[in-house]
Amino acid sequence: MYVTLPDSPAAPVGQWGEAKHSIRLRSPIHQQPVSPGAALFRDGDEARWLYKVVTGVLRLSSFTESGRRQVIAFVYPGEFVGFPCCGVHQCDCEALVPGWVQPFPAAALTDQRGDPETHAALVTAALREIRAMQEHFVTLGRKSASERLAAFLSALASRAGAEVDGVTHLHLPMCRADIADFLGLTTETVSRGMTHLRQAGIIELDDPQNLRILDRSALDEAAEND
Amino acid sequence: MYVTLPDSPAAPVGQWGEAKHSIRLRSPIHQQPVSPGAALFRDGDEARWLYKVVTGVLRLSSFTESGRRQVIAFVYPGEFVGFPCCGVHQCDCEALVPGWVQPFPAAALTDQRGDPETHAALVTAALREIRAMQEHFVTLGRKSASERLAAFLSALASRAGAEVDGVTHLHLPMCRADIADFLGLTTETVSRGMTHLRQAGIIELDDPQNLRILDRSALDEAAEND
DNA sequence: CGTCATTTTGACCAGGGTCAAGACTCGTGG
C-alpha cells in the first residue's frame, strides 16, 4: 500500500494551461521542476518513473547510430511521457521551457494493485499515444513538406493556441531545427514553408517563435491537400 | 467474472511460427480465421476485441482524406493488434495470407478485473507497440529510400527469416505497394532498391516474394549508413 | 558594438516521384 503524502505546493500555473482531456490524479509523489538542457531521462535509462506534464513543454528525441536526430513528440501539459519497454526508456526527454512534471511509478503501468486509478489513467494515456503516433506516420510517410508544416501548426494550434478575436495566437517553444527533426525535414525547408504560409496570408509571424493564424480553415486545407 | 470455455481445436501450425517472445494465455474465446480481402476491423469500428495473431500476417493501414495510404504495420504471429483509443479502432486491418487470430475482449486492456494475466499481457504488448513505432519514426523521418528498404528487410528477417546454411530465406507476404506504403515510398523506388541490393550481392531474389539474404551484416550496414 | 546562434533567403543539384513501356506470372477460356 502506498503512503499518501500531501501534494506538493500548488501546481504552478504557467503560460501553458492544462489540456482539456487532462486526468486529475492524487499522487503521493512530489512534483519536480524541469529545465531546458537537463534531460528528464535518456534512451536506455532504467524506467522507474513516468511523468505527467503539469506546465512547460517537453521534447522526445531518438537518434540514428550515424547521429541523425528524429524528434518523436512534443509533450504538452496534461500529457504523459516516459512509457517504457522492458523497463527501459526508449528515447531522450528534455524540456523546451522551464516547467513542472508529476512523476508516477512506472510499476503502476503494469501492476494494477496499489493505485487502480493511476493505473487506468496510464493505460488510457498509452492508447492515446498509440493513436497520435499512427496519425504522425501518415504525416511522415505520405505528406509533402508544406503539408507537414501546416498539419504541425494546425495540431499545435488545437493544443496550445489562444484564440483572440477570431485569430489564433500560437507560441512555438521549439526551434526550427526541432520542428524539422519532428517532421523529417531540414530547417531551411521549415523556414521556407513558414514564408510560404505567410505570403499566402494564412499566418503572420511576430518573431520566429510567435505567430498568429489568420485563416485556420486554409491552414487545415493546406495540411491535407497541399 | 468471465465464463471459461475450452480452447478451440489446437492452433493450426502454419508456415509462420510463433514469435519467441510470445505470451501464452488461456482464453475463453475461440480462435477465428482471417483471409485476405476481408477486413478484421476498419477505422472507426467500435473496438470490442483485440486480437493476437496465431498464424498468418496482418496489415494495418490508415488513409489520408485525399486517399493516400500509409501502412502502419505488418503484424506477425505472437503479436497483438487492434489497440483502440476511446473505444474505437484507429485503422483498417486485413490479412495478407490466410491465418488464425485469437480474440481478447478490449475491456481487458483497461479493466484489470476478470483476467489479470490477459490484462498484463495486453499492456505489455501496447508498450512494445509504442517502442516499435518510435523506431519506425526514425526510418520514415531520417532515412533514405535504400536505407529504409534495407532496414525493413533486416527487421523482417529477424522476425520471419529462416536460416539455412548461413543464408537467411525470407518470404514476403506483402506486395511491393504494401512495402512502399509502409516505408513512405513508391513501388518503383522499392523495386529499384531491391535491384540495387541484388546487384550489390546482398540479396538474391527467387521471385518477387521470396528472397535470400546472402550478406546479413552488409544489409544491416545498408540500413544504417547507406 | 562585437560575437554568436538562429533564422531566412538564394543558387544549385540529386534523390526519388511521375509517367510510360516492357517483362513476368497466373488464371481463364477457346
Add this chain to the structure above:
DNA sequence: CCACGAGTCTTGACCCTGGTCAAAATGACG
C-alpha cells in the same frame, strides 16, 4: 495446349521537390 487479359513487378526517361551549401539578416547578450 495455347491465346488472351489482368495484375504485379521491373526498368527507363524525365523532372520536381526538397536537400545541400553558402551567405545575408535578425536578434540575444556581454
